[in-house]
Amino acid sequence: MKYVQLGKRGPKVSAIGFGAWAIGGMNWGKTDDEVSKKALHAAFDEGVTLVDTADVYGFGHSEELIAEVLKERGGKKDIVIATKAGNDFYHAGDDDDEGYGPIRQTYTKDYIISAAEKSLKRLNVEALDILQLHSGDTDNLKKDDPWLALEQLKKDGKILHAGWSVQSFQETNQAFILDEHKDLIDVIQVRYNLLEREAEEVLFPKALEYGTGVIVRIPLLFGFLTGKFTKETRFDKEDHRSMNLSPEKLEHYLKELDKLQPLYDKYPQYTKAQIALKFCISHPATHTVIPGAKTPKQVKENCGAADVEIERYE
Template identity: 40%
Template sequence: MEQRLLGKSELMVSEIGFGAWAIGGDAWGPVDDEQSINAMSRAYELGVNFFDTADVYGTGHSEKLVSELIKGKRDQIVLSTKGGLMGHSRKPEPIYESPKKVIKAFEDSLKRLKTDYIDVYFCHIWWHVEQETEAFLTAFEKLKDDGKVKAVGVSTDNFEYLKEFNCNKSIDVLQVEYSILNRSAEKEILPYCLEENIGVVVRGPLQKGLLTGKFTKETTFTGNDVRQHWDRKWFEHQLEKIEKLKELERENRTLGQLALQFVLSHPAVTSAIPGAKSTRQVEQNFGASVRPLLSKEELEYINLINPVK
């Protein structure tokens, strides 16, 4: 597994990480905790050292599962979690309007994770409310000074909000959605991160599973699966693009691995964090960390199928 330097921090992270949203059990259909822990353990065995979670995933359940992974090997893992959405109305009114509230959320995460420090701590609020932005930045400074956090950042797809968060060169890392099917970050966000030496962690590199090629026009999503809210016309249009992208599959490279290699080919990207609920999915994701990545011709073909808009 290849490792990369995470922005201005001194952290070296695996270029394929483990996104622990799905194992929280509240947004991606049924999960089995033992299977989830086995999946994380298999990722670690294969060289994944970067594990990302959040307090809101399963209302803390994901963090509790991650605590089982890091037990006895904390210093060998780069641990990332996020705060700010737990209990939030997701409306413009501030909820985390003071550094004290941010630090309380952070300390709650520490308890669930059973550790005394976090390597990377993100603000999970992706829209701008002045009091909350200021509260997180002040809390970040204190948490760093106290040695409880090594790197800080924000999870957002909003370029203006990113710049506000980084107004005083305040952050080390950005978490952003980016994939073959969603290339909007290429326009402003990724060039800015390169210029500012901000590490980029990519969420959604498989576009919520679409880029594994396992869905058809007959696929439906039920229960608590977030994908049941997809617009069907949009969904079917993406499937048409995926059929064309399958031309780039190889005997030793699946469509999902192609999708991961695509995001890793951008010079601003540090690590991609696809979700996984089984060891099989982990092994598939791991297979993307090979060299060479994508050729110039393959990138040009992808650009024809889904150009930057």
Template identity: 40%
Template sequence: MEYRTLGKSGLKVSEIGFGAWAIGGDAWGEVDDVQSIKAMNHAFEMGINFFDTADVYGDGRSEKLVAQLIKGKRDQVIISTKGGLLGHTRKPEPIYDKPEKVIKAFEDSLTRLGVDYIDVYFCHIWWHVEEETLAFLEAFERLKQEGKVRAVGVSTDNFDYLKTFNRNHSIDVLQVEYSILNRAAEKEILPYCQQENIGVVVRGPLQKGLLTGKFTKEMQFAGNDVRQHWERKWFEEQVDKVEMLKQFKREGRTLGQLALQFVLSHPAISTAIPGAKTDKQVEENALASIRPLLTNEESDFIQQHFFL
């Protein structure tokens, strides 16, 4: 496993992390808690030290499971969690409009995680409401002063919101969606993060599983799986795009690993956090951390056929 510096935070993170949304059990189908803990421990054994969760994932279930991982190895694990969506209507109206409300959400995460500090804390609200932005920024400052958090940031794909949140160069880390199928962050966000020395955590590097190459146009998603809400025409178009990449599959590297290597090839990226629920998924993700990341032919093909 290779490690990178998480921007101005100075934290050294594994370039492949563990995204713990799926193990919350509220958006990706059925999960087994014992298997989830086993998968996280396997990730740790493979050199993954960055684990990302959120209070809203399974209404706290994900954070409680991450707590099981941390026991006995807190100083070897970098924990990232997010606040602001739990209990929110997700409409542009202020809910977390006072720093005390943000701090309460943070303290609740501390309790579920069973720790006395969090390495990286994100605002999980991705749209701009000034009262909430100011509340988070003030809460961040207080929590840093108290030594309860080491780095702070925002999870958003909106460049204007990122700049608004970073108005006083006040954030250390950004969490953003970026993949072969969604290269929008390359336009403005990633260059800005390089300029500001903001660490970049990439969510969705496998585009919710599409870039594993395991989906067909006939694939159906059911239950609480968030992918059942995909627009069908869009989904079928993405399956066709992924089919083009299969020419680059080779012995010892899966299509999903190619997708992760693409993300890691950008110099702004600190870590990618694909989700995983099983040891097998963990292992496949972790083994993407090999060199070289991409050949010139692979890189050129992606640049030419997968547009910004």
């Protein structure tokens, strides 16, 4: 494993992290908590020190599983946990036995602080290493409240670093937010992969200018860039990929994937997933990547990308 400083002000982390959305038990098909925990253990055994989660993943379940595994390993030690707030699931719902309702964006100062405090309890830590505003829409990000919340949480020692998860497909339109809050935002998280490169246009140059840490999400395009999906692939309706990788989108992506075949042919010693992950951290602005994994086997393949040596794909 290789380790990098996450920007000028961020913590030192592994170049390959662990994306913990899928282990929350929602939106990614069936999961097994014991297998998920084994996947986390495997990641830590491979040298992963960055785990990215969110309060909304499994309505707190992802954070709880991370806490369980860290307890089993004798404590947090050098593990860096990045979580998120802003996607409000706490309000009462009519159809949910847990009392949680449909997810909505809530970006008031009081809510962000309250959500952070709930994450602290679930993760059983004294401070959150990184708290990211969770893919807020532009109108919410223009408000003072969420940034005042991050400032207050930092001042109170409840978070160590302030982050912002940029809304997917808004990497150019929302780039001005980084200008306005460059002194507060230590880390940004960005959607970026071999087929989706909008972040290179405006956001990455700004991150380089300001020394902002960059975490890359969706590096495998929800598993598509592993090469295991075909035009016949279908997902359960409860799996978010039934929309994000619909038959129409699959057909489009498959045509784009064909153009990458010369790249794969050039490096037959690596898997498609490893090449895709290495691409994401080969840009001068990026630092670490957080592929999701539900099994130890997937974790080990992902971690192998740290040692991949390929020329930058343009």
